[in-house]
Every structure is written in structure tokens, then in C-alpha cells.
Amino acid sequence: VPGKQTAALKPNPNLGTPDVVWSSTKVKANGYATPLYYRDRIYTLNGPILICADATNGKQLWDLRLKGPIDASPIAADGRIFIVNEKGLTQVIQPGEQPKIITENNLADDILATPAIANGAIFLRSDKMLYCIGKK
Numbered sequence: 001v002p003g004k005q006t007a008a009l010k011p012n013p014n015l016g017t018p019d020v021v022w023s024s025t026k027v028k029a030n031g032y033a034t035p036l037y038y039r040d041r042i043y044t045l046n047g048p049i050l051i052c053a054d055a056t057n058g059k060q061l062w063d064l065r066l067k068g069p070i071d072a073s074p075i076a077a078d079g080r081i082f083i084v085n086e087k088g089l090t091q092v093i094q095p096g097e098q099p100k101i102i103t104e105n106n107l108a109d110d111i112l113a114t115p116a117i118a119n120g121a122i123f124l125r126s127d128k129m130l131y132c133i134g135k136k
Contacts, residue, residue, distance in 0.1 A: 004028065005025045006027045006029060006058070007020055007023035007024075008020070008022050008023075008042075008058060009021065023058065026051075026060050027042060027051055027053040027058055027060050029045055030046050030047065031045065031070070032072075032073075032112075033045040033074065034114075035073075036074040036076060037055060038095075041055055041095065042054075042055045043095075045073075045074065047068060047069075048067065048085075049063050049064070050065075050066055050074070050081070050083065050093065050099075051063045052099065062098075062099055064099050066085070066091050066101070067085055067089055067091065067104075068085050068086070069085060069086050070084075070085045071112045072084050072112060072114040077117050079094070080092050080093065081095055082115060082122065084124060086111065087110065087111075088106060088107035088108050089105070089107075090104065090105040090106075090124070092104070105133065107124065107126070109128070110127055111124055111125070112127075113125045120135040121133060
């Protein structure tokens, strides 16, 4: 749950108020991007900084500076994280102990929407176009 801090909640089996498992002001997301849960990690964007935390306890593991500004939420597939900035630059990150940007793809178009993944392809929507990258 993003906000002034990021929190992990455990649903109450009786449909009551959920329990807070952990919360952190260091692993917070700002802007419009939604945090990503992928392979037991939480990924948040704080401006152009990608922050990775352990999903079980909220401990920050690393951060990585990206090229921003970024409004779209991060997505993940095939062991990689994909983040597109407002100018249409998709940055592909290899997560792990030492994360790194492994490639970039520049569409040079204004993109604010979160990409979608389906049938082995990534779909990116600008205000004028719908791009499909991958299987045809």
C-alpha cells in the first residue's frame, strides 16, 4: 500500500481491519507509480529511483537511479523489470544482489500509462499510438 510510507498488510480472515505486517518510510513510493511485488521482493519508485525491499520485512536491499521522470508503474516478466519513463524510454533491469540496466528501448513518444504484458509481448500506450514489442 503506497502513501507517506509503504506498508504490507495481512488480510483479516473475519473481514475486519487487516494487520500491518511491516511499514517503512524508506521504501516509499511517490508520484503515480504503484509498487510492484515480484519474486518475494517489493519494488517502488521514488522519483527516478527504483527501490528494492524484502517483501517479508520491508528491509531495503538496494536502490538504482533511472532516467526519469517516471509516472508509469514498473512491471515484471521473465526475470526482468521493465520501467518506461515519460519520454518513452523503456529501461530493462536485471534485479538481484547487484541490479543493473541491461538494455534500453527508446520510442521517443510521450508515455504516461503503465505497460501491459500479454502473449510474450509488451504493449506501450502513448497519447497517439499503441506499440507492441515482442511476438507478432
